[in-house]
Every structure is written in structure tokens, then in C-alpha cells.
Amino acid sequence: MKIRFLSLGSGSSGNCYYLGTDTYGILIDAGIGIRNIKKILKEHGILLETIRAVFITHDHADHIKAVGHLGEKHAIPIYATTMIHQGINKSYCVTEKLSTSVRILEKGTPMTLEDFKIESFEVPHDGTDNVGYCIEVFGKVFSFLTDLGEITPLAAHYIRKANYLVLEANYDEEMLRMGSYPAHLKHRITGANGHMSNNATARFLADNYTDKLHYIWLCHLSKDNNHPELAYKTIELALREKGIIAGREVQLYTLKRSIPSDFFELE
Numbered sequence: 011m012k013i014r015f016l017s018l019g020s021g022s023s024g025n026c027y028y029l030g031t032d033t034y035g036i037l038i039d040a041g042i043g044i045r046n047i048k049k050i051l052k053e054h055g056i057l058l059e060t061i062r063a064v065f066i067t068h069d070h071a072d073h074i075k076a077v078g079h080l081g082e083k084h085a086i087p088i089y090a091t092t093m094i095h096q097g098i099n100k101s102y103c104v105t106e107k108l109s110t111s112v113r114i115l116e117k118g119t120p121m122t123l124e125d126f127k128i129e130s131f132e133v134p135h136d137g138t139d140n141v142g143y144c145i146e147v148f149g150k151v152f153s154f155l156t157d158l159g160e161i162t163p164l165a166a167h168y169i170r171k172a173n174y175l176v177l178e179a180n181y182d183e184e185m186l187r188m189g190s191y192p193a194h195l196k197h198r199i200t201g202a203n204g205h206m207s208n209n210a211t212a213r214f215l216a217d218n219y220t221d222k223l224h225y226i227w228l229c230h231l232s233k234d235n236n237h238p239e240l241a242y243k244t245i246e247l248a249l250r251e252k253g254i255i256a257g258r259e260v261q262l263y264t265l266k267r268s269i270p271s272d273f274f275e276l277e
Contacts, residue, residue: 011148015174015274018042018050020229021267025073025156027176029145031125034060038143038154039067040076047076050270058084062123063113065130066090067156068137069097078106089115090141091130097138117141133158133165136203144168150276152176156230159204161214170218174276177215179228179245179264180205181235189235205230208241212248219254225261225276238264 011031018026024042028035028051035056040047048058064080066088067073077098081088088111090098095114099107115121120129125148130141135157142155142165153172155165157180169175186196186207199205215226228241242264246256256262265271 013147013150013152013174013276015152015276016050016054017176017227017229017265017271018047019268019270020156020265021231021233022072023233023268024075025067025230026076027154028056029126029147029152030056030060031147034062034124036062036123036126036128036145037064037080039073039156040064040080041071041073042075044076044079047080053270054273058086061086062126063087063089065115065128065143066094066098067133067142067154068135068140069094069101070137070157071101071103073156074098074101075103078104078108081108081111082106085111087111087113089113089121089128091116091139093139094137094141131164131168132162134160134162134203136198136201142168144171150174158206159202160206160210166214166218169214170220173222174225174227175223176227176229176265177211178206178230179208179211179236179241180230181207181232182237182240182244183207183209185240186232186235191234199235205232208236208244212245215245216248216252216254219249219252219260221259223260225274226263227271228262228264231264231267233267238266 014030016028019042027038127146145152
């Protein structure tokens with residue numbers, strides 16, 4: 011059975027990921043417009059009716075923009091922690107508040123949804139509540155960590171389990187330092203509840219690579235403080251220094267901010 015993966019958007023202007031089988035799938039976050047979600051899925055032969063659920067990482071606008079429409083207009087269950095759901099319904103960007111579509115999935119409580127085994131876990135970020143997801147399907151493990159200030163021991167545990175990994179590489183340290191952002195925003199980004207730099211992600215991956223990791227997708231790249239080529243090269247060089255060759259031992263990709271990724275069909 012094939013596993014299908016697609017990034018519909020990855021960045022501060024909107025985040026949304028599809029993970030599916032040949033016949034149905036789920037979304038991780040829904041932070042891009044509903045028309046865009048429908049359009050991109052349709053272009054890949056995926057009907058909205060085949061989306062079994064949406065799993066939300068946190069309540070920032072770039073992760074929840076379309077949840078009201080998906081949940082209340084299309085009756086797709088929206089899974090998140092109690093606190094994230096509270097944050098969603100207080101958010102200015104969610105005009106269609108969630109009620110009948112609310113599903114609670116607390117951190118550390120595994121659930122099964124057809125072929126998917128799903129567990130959320132704490133990550134350090136500055137939303138109302140913040141999780142990553144570890145998803146097993148057909149014996150393969152996907153770990154999604156889209157926004158986090160640092161890799162805690164718990165986050166590291168779920169990264170090390172992954173055959174397929176979506177992990178943040180948000181900013182280049184020098185670009186951020188020299189850039190035009192005000193001091194308070196730079197402090198927020200670099201803090202323990204902010205975002206991961208290219209270098210921090212590179213060091214962790216190089217030090218913790220195992221041969222069961224087949225694919226790495228770098229996500230949530232900053233528009234102003236990063237470049238896809240720079241993020242890729244930073245991680246590629248760190249891996250190479252440990253004898254791990256991108257494209258041979260592991261496949262490495264950067265996900266585009268505002269346009270879909272390639273459509274991956276994985277064994």
C-alpha cells in the first residue's frame with residue numbers, strides 16, 4: 011500500500027499538510043484558504059469528501075484559517091487538545107466557530123482512525139497549547155513538528171521514531187540578526203518558545219540520524235530570514251560531515267511557503 015504526502019503550504023502565510031492512502035486521508039493543520047485547499051487537493055485527485063479528519067498543532071492563524079469551514083460546513087472532525095480548541099474559538103481568523111466538529115485529542119493519548127495510529131505530544135512554542143504529531147500508517151512512522159523553539163527530550167523521542175519527518179527550519183541566524191525585525195520579535199523567534207534555526211535543526215539531525223529515517227522535509231521557512239537553498243545546504247552539510255549523504259542515505263527537501271510541494275507516493 012502506498013502512503014501519499016503533500017504539503018499544500020508551509021510558512022507564516024499558511025500551513026497545511028495532507029497524509030493519505032490510495033482512498034482517503036487526513037490533514038495536519040488548515041491555515042490556508044478553503045478555496046485553495048479544495049483546488050490543490052482536486053488537482054491531485056483528492057476529493058474533500060475523502061478527508062477523514064483535521065489535526066491541529068496550535069491556534070496561531072497560519073495553522074487554523076480554514077478549520078471552521080472544514081469542520082462546520084463540511085462536517086470534517088477537527089482534532090486538537092481542549093486548550094487548542096479554546097484558542098481556536100477565540101481566534102479572530104476563525105469566523106465559523108467550531109461546535110459539532112470538535113473532537114478532543116489530548117497529548118499522549120493515542121487514537122486509531124482507520125489505518126492511522128495518531129498520537130500528539132508537547133512541543134515548546136507560544137500558542138495557547140502546542141503539539142507535534144506522530145502518525146503510524148502501514149507500519150511506517152511520520153512525525154510532524156512544524157513550530158517549536160527547541161528540541162526537547164520528548165520531541166527528540168518522536169523524531170527518532172520517524173521514518174518520515176517534517177521538521178521546522180525557520181530562520182538563518184545571521185539573516186535574522188542583520189534583518190529589519192524589531193528586537194522584541196527577534197527575541198521571540200530565537201527564544202525557547204519560538205522557532206528553530208537552520209543550524210539548530212542541522213545539528214540535531216546530524217547527531218541523531220538513524221538509518222530508519224528515509225525522508226526529511228524542512229518546513230515553515232521564514233520569508234524574510236531564510237532561503238530554501240540556504241536551509242537545504244545548512245542541513246546537507248551538517249549531515250555530510252557525519253558521512254550521511256542527502257539523496258543517498260536520506261532524501262532531503264525544503265517545503266515551499268505558499269505553493270504546493272511535489273506529490274510524494276511512498277512505500
